[in-house]
Amino acid sequence: MTKKRLSDLLREEAQNLPDKEEGETVIEVTAHKVSESELQAEEEESSTDTSEQTTAKRTNPTKADLEAMVTDLKATLERSRQNESSLMEKMSDLEANLDEQKELVQKLQKELKQVNKVKSELEQAKNAAMQLAEANSQLSDEVNALKKGRQDKQDKQDKQDKQDKQDKQDKPPSKGQLTQSFVRHQRPVFKEADEPGDFAAKTWLL
Numbered sequence: 630m631t632k633k634r635l636s637d638l639l640r641e642e643a644q645n646l647p648d649k650e651e652g653e654t655v656i657e658v659t660a661h662k663v664s665e666s667e668l669q670a671e672e673e674e675s676s677t678d679t680s681e682q683t684t685a686k687r688t689n690p691t692k693a694d695l696e697a698m699v700t701d702l703k704a705t706l707e708r709s710r711q712n713e714s715s716l717m718e719k720m721s722d723l724e725a726n727l728d729e730q731k732e733l734v735q736k737l738q739k740e741l742k743q744v745n746k747v748k749s750e751l752e753q754a755k756n757a758a759m760q761l762a763e764a765n766s767q768l769s770d771e772v773n774a775l776k777k778g779r780q781d782k783q784d785k786q787d788k789q790d791k792q793d794k795q796d797k798q799d800k801p802p803s804k805g806q807l808t809q810s811f812v813r814h815q816r817p818v819f820k821e822a823d824e825p826g827d828f829a830a831k832t833w834l835l
Contacts, residue, residue, distance in 0.1 A: 690698075
């Protein structure tokens with residue numbers, strides 16, 4: 630398509646030339662066929678020229694471009710500063726929260742120690758109460774056993790005394806017991822010197 634277009638352009642250019650007049654020099658241009666390799670080389674050269682121009686334009690920015698770049702850099706710097714300030718504030722808040730957490734942990738540890746201490750004391754008191762209850766139970770058992778032993782002994786003694794008394798009542802008195810009983814109940818015998826008359830005579834002076 631490119632070949633045809635170049636040929637057409639050359640032909641149109643040749644047709645548009647004015648007719649030669651007398652005395653004028655006419656330059657004849659002979660159209661020749663352009664090969665594909667030549668056309669490709671020409672296109673690459675044209676593309677290279679365009680790229681070089683663009684690169685040159687980029688490497689040589691204008692004042693407006695520089696001002697725009699400076700403005701963008703300033704905006705970026707301001708955003709960075711704001712982000713830094715925000716991060717510093719967050720860091721300060723986190724440090725404050727960390728300090729509060731440390732204080733809370735220390736307080737909880739202290740309370741935990743107190744709770745463990747109270748728990749240990751309660752456990753000791755519980756053990757002491759159990760030991761005391763066990764000792765009281767043993768003592769009560771011993772007291773009850775002692776009371777029962779005494780009561781059994783007393784009951785046995787009372788029973789024995791009662792039996793002895795009953796046996797004495799049921800047994801007939803012996804000769805000796807009768808003699809003693811008779812002597813005990815016999816009237817006193819007075820001697821002649823101890824008769825009542827003599828006694829009154831002897832005691833009249835009193």
